[in-house]
Amino acid sequence: MTYFFQLVVSGIVVGSIYALAAIGFVLIYKSSRVLNLAHGQLIAAGAYITYTLTVYCHIPIYVSFVLSMILTFFLAMSVERIFLRRLIGEPIISVIMVTIGLMSIIDGVIYLTPFGSENLSFPSFMPSQPVVFQGIYISYTQLAGVLITFLLIGVFSWFFRKSTVGISMRAVSDDQMASMSIGISVPRVFGLAWATAGLTAAAAGGILGNIVGLNFDTLHAFGIIVFPVVILGGLDSLPGAVVAGIIMGLIQQFASGYLDGNWGLSGTASLLPYIVLLVILLFKPHGLFGTHEIERV
């Protein structure tokens, strides 16, 4: 039973990072209907920026964490400004293909840096002794990661509920034409959606880097699992992203805890999310919390 709860705990840890990463993706989709395929690359960029600031610039990790969020905020904003602003009014399909191109470009840039091939880990800044509770282990880094994640999720839900900018972003996602007519600048909202997505992506990347270390393949795989998460939660639902993130974390932990090693299986944690995705698309295409479109094909 301890083993089960251990899996639950680590599932929640990983899942909350998925949730944080998925929020950014949902945000972009909600406001502009663009599936941002380059989201995983934003996460990786955030993680590497945090690492660079901490290790090469000798900035305390707390500060560099915040700094990298700010930097990725502007990075994502300029990506939107340079590449996507020109495509407003073009069919969505070309915008999505541009994000596929961006994915490839950022991949290429990361492969050109030493980060592309090396395994790195953050200098430890927390007590390495794990917390033990009823035989369940959880490290301080994981604990801090979960706390920061939930804090950020709280801040964002406040931001969307109360602040003027957040409300205008929700308005744009609801009805672009109507929000334009009441004086909301739609291109500005798109830019902000990207920037906020960059911010959350950097936070997720930074936390992930601290917990599992920096390896581009791992970060890449992590970035792609965001897609099953958002499909499970419903593409346009922020609470859905959080719930689905945690469900996906649990699924993965249970898979690697109970399936691997039996029946000659291995690495099922990287397979199951995609099977879930296909099943969800077939049987419940709008996910757990997504808006149901009434018209059917």
Place this chain on the structure above:
Amino acid sequence: MMSANRWMATGNYFTTYRQEQRIFATHVDRLIFALFLVVLFSWPYFIELSTKYMLVIDNILIAVIAVYGLNLITGFAGQISVGHAAFMGVGAYTVASVAGVIGDRHVLITHAWPLMILLSGFMGAAMGLIVGLPALRLRHLYLLMATLSFQLIFQWVIGSMEFFNQGQFMYVGRVHWFSGQVSRSQHYMFWYYALLVTVVVCGLGFRNILRTRYGRSLVAVRDNDRAADAMGMHPGFTKVFAFGLAGFFAGIAGALQAYLNRGAGFETFTLHESIQYLAMTIVGGLGQLTGCIFGPAAIRLLDLQVESLARWAGEILPSSLDLATGLRPLSFGLVIVLFLIFEPRGIANWWRIMRSYVKLWPFRY
């Protein structure tokens, strides 16, 4: 009724639907096509190319067949696929796993290879139909997610199953032709002709699909699925069938690749490769049949340039990095983004502009 002069046409003057649906609009087009084919089939008798470049040309032709499929999905059905390399992988691994089970020198592999290639095509089509199924319930571009997960499931299955040699190379034997076994020195030349015939057959098939009732409903569904629905087409099945057809082309391309490389390995069917095929489709021109030929050629030549640039830079820079692994995705991504922003209709559009210039020459207006 006076019919238009089909030798000296200066534009499209169709008066019946029948005329519009001709494969070749003018006799000049037909003549140019025939001449082009003659050149393609006869140049190896006059020019000797090294094996390296012969392989490049063969790879371009394989990519042309694959891009037929991808262009059908992306250009004509209006859906994005980022799993095209996986569909090719299905074809390649069909051949390779049959070879693995019955031995890579079995008659079925070496003599009945056209059958094997067709079988791979049908395997690819089956996978395409399965992956396309969500289209029955969804509008928009969610199918992108389905193709992405197919790509990743494929990578997992190949990479971790004993049956597929865990992604290591699986051998396929040399094939036989009427003149006996195709020797090592003739391998690439033989497959050049086999590929060329396949490209031409598939291309004519593709053009004819577009002329049929189904092909026109495909374009109608892409442009406005509600209107198409109202006119009695079934948007869902149209898209699912498009995925099946794309899988068929990809399966054939994959099987040919397995025969050409004399086996199948994991690294030629990854997500990066899928993106490369997407780049070919975009660069060539979405929804343009000629684009299926320009795109692969342009991207493969770019690939060659990038490789030599990486080798050149690797010599001067004191770096242990393999520059090509980074420069490749970088250049393909750039090409995708730049073409989509500045020339969304691809190289096929340049070809169109050139043709209309020649058609009207010397009277420009």
